[in-house]
Amino acid sequence: MNSPTLAIVDDDQDFSAFLMHFAERRGFAARRFHSVADATPWLASNDTDLTMLDMALPDGSGLDVIDRIPSSRHAQIVFVSGTDNADDIRRAVATHASEFIGKPLRRDTLERLFDQTQQRVQHRLQLLRRQCDPLIGESACMLRVKEDIMRVAPTRLGVLISGETGTGKELVARAIHAQSGRSGRLISVNCGAVAPELLASQLFGHERGAFTGAVQRHAGFFEQASGGTLFLDEIGEMPQALQVYLLRVLETGHIVRVGGSEEIPVNVRVIAATHQLDGAGTGYLREDLYYRLARYPIQLPPLRARGADIERLTHAFIAELNHETGIDKSLDRACLDRLLRHPWPGNVRELHAAVERAYIRSGSRLVDVVPLAAVGHGGDDDGVRFHVGMTFEEIEDEMLQLTLAHHRGDKTATARSLGVSVRTVHNHLARRRDDG
Ligand SMILES: Nc1ncnc2c1ncn2[C@@H]1O[C@H](COP(=O)(O)OP(=O)(O)OP(=O)(O)O)[C@@H](O)[C@H]1O
Numbered sequence: 001m002n003s004p005t006l007a008i009v010d011d012d013q014d015f016s017a018f019l020m021h022f023a024e025r026r027g028f029a030a031r032r033f034h035s036v037a038d039a040t041p042w043l044a045s046n047d048t049d050l051t052m053l054d055m056a057l058p059d060g061s062g063l064d065v066i067d068r069i070p071s072s073r074h075a076q077i078v079f080v081s082g083t084d085n086a087d088d089i090r091r092a093v094a095t096h097a098s099e100f101i102g103k104p105l106r107r108d109t110l111e112r113l114f115d116q117t118q119q120r121v122q123h124r125l126q127l128l129r130r131q132c133d134p135l136i137g138e139s140a141c142m143l144r145v146k147e148d149i150m151r152v153a154p155t156r157l158g159v160l161i162s163g164e165t166g167t168g169k170e171l172v173a174r175a176i177h178a179q180s181g182r183s184g185r186l187i188s189v190n191c192g193a194v195a196p197e198l199l200a201s202q203l204f205g206h207e208r209g210a211f212t213g214a215v216q217r218h219a220g221f222f223e224q225a226s227g228g229t230l231f232l233d234e235i236g237e238m239p240q241a242l243q244v245y246l247l248r249v250l251e252t253g254h255i256v257r258v259g260g261s262e263e264i265p266v267n268v269r270v271i272a273a274t275h276q277l278d279g280a281g282t283g284y285l286r287e288d289l290y291y292r293l294a295r296y297p298i299q300l301p302p303l304r305a306r307g308a309d310i311e312r313l314t315h316a317f318i319a320e321l322n323h324e325t326g327i328d329k330s331l332d333r334a335c336l337d338r339l340l341r342h343p344w345p346g347n348v349r350e351l352h353a354a355v356e357r358a359y360i361r362s363g364s365r366l367v368d369v370v371p372l373a374a375v376g377h378g379g380d381d382d383g384v385r386f387h388v389g390m391t392f393e394e395i396e397d398e399m400l401q402l403t404l405a406h407h408r409g410d411k412t413a414t415a416r417s418l419g420v421s422v423r424t425v426h427n428h429l430a431r432r433r434d435d436g
């Protein structure tokens, strides 16, 4: 968990085996490679906290490796080499590697390197924890999301957040706004929950008399979010005609109120969210708008891919409930395995609800969390499990979760298949959120 990652590139098997062993004992996740061809593909597509590069390799040099890998992925690269070729050393020092260390590598030098790396990783983790609060998650994929949040927050780039239902898209939008340094407000609009005919006037405002009932001039969300951030949730639900207009607004930086003609400049950072993982080409989100919004795409992984975060979240939710009730309960560790195997179609929202249910029901100090029926793939589990004693709300909940999972989080398809409106689905999910 949160082990710093180390890559060793050295053709000396004994030396690299010793380093691996030493690093692992210090809590590093280490990997070793013995040639340029061996190391380059992995280092090109993975991140490391420390990379130790030898100079002379069987098929080239450490300089070839550093040339071919993105510096953004590797927090610190050091050369560790026995070469006395002054030219090579000069070239190594001229790269973005932080140090050239001669062999034999002294024990205290190695300790210093590892200490520095561990401290740097700890600092970074604490910073991400603090700055992305209340987003919980320290799995590698969630740390990447947090790094993305920190990187994009201070810019003006549009962000498109995608992820299944309940993965925390709204929390990410909040974290980006909180870290943006923008003094204005964050305004959230769920494009699927507002009646389509009202959405234009809600977003862009209207002039007095623009339509029946428009008795006063009204500033829309774009104006209200001036100097701040506008979060357009479920952007794929926005009617096509409005998508065309939104694109124009994003390009010109001006809006025109419904029923008006004055071009009003707006200084708004737009963040959008969708549960359609590849926004473009789905028939919901216009491709041109997709590219305009997705200057910086952030994809939230489903909960089932977050490993130990499931346990972290569960502890955090129990702690929250303890705080509210003044009782001191804790997680029954015997259920962890079950939690790790469950597919969590409703993601963090579903976990939150399961923890709450278990917390309230548990007669002892131990909370045994039982997820709702697992989603089978055409197997026996593919139905809603009902037993006497369940409340109507619980059955409704399970029905909704299973249908949502079946449609991969697509609320429109879920609504169609349950014979209710998309707004009913939204409202149900929002109620769960508010209850939680
Ligand atoms: N990483 C997290 N840490 C703590 N709480 C989380 C996390 N992710 C989600 N949650 C909680 O789970 C619930 C759902 O999160 P959120 O509303 O942000 O999801 P969403 O992706 O916007 O879902 P939807 O697609 O249904 O709108 C919220 O109560 C939120 O606080």
Ligand SMILES: [Mg+2]
Binding pocket: 169, 170, 233
């Ligand atoms: Mg949401």
